Amino acid sequence: DYTQSELVQLEEGDALFLMTDGVLETLDRDGEEFGVEGAVRYLRAHIAKPARQILNGLQSFVRTFTPDETVLDDVTGVVVKVGRARAD
Numbered sequence: 001d002y003t004q005s006e007l008v009q010l011e012e013g014d015a016l017f018l019m020t021d022g023v024l025e026t027l028d029r030d031g032e033e034f035g036v037e038g039a040v041r042y043l044r045a046h047i048a049k050p051a052r053q054i055l056n057g058l059q060s061f062v063r064t065f066t067p068d069e070t071v072l073d074d075v076t077g078v079v080v081k082v083g084r085a086r087a088d
Helices: 035-045 051-065
Strands: 015-019 077-081
Touching (some): 015 035, 035 051, 051 077
Antiparallel strands (some): 015 077
């Protein structure tokens, strides 16, 4: 069953992170999951970077988190950072 939450208005400076369970369930050599806490620590440490760099870095970090750099599940994410529109 799925529920619908209320609308969330994103404002300048906000960031939205979506990721599959493959990111969160990646195991290290001791069998510990990367988990929500690992993802939050990584994202907080890299929040100043552009969205593409955050996403690429997170995917690379998750691959090196595993003992043999083999990820058994999909590692998919979306990073959205809200900023002012540029007039190019």
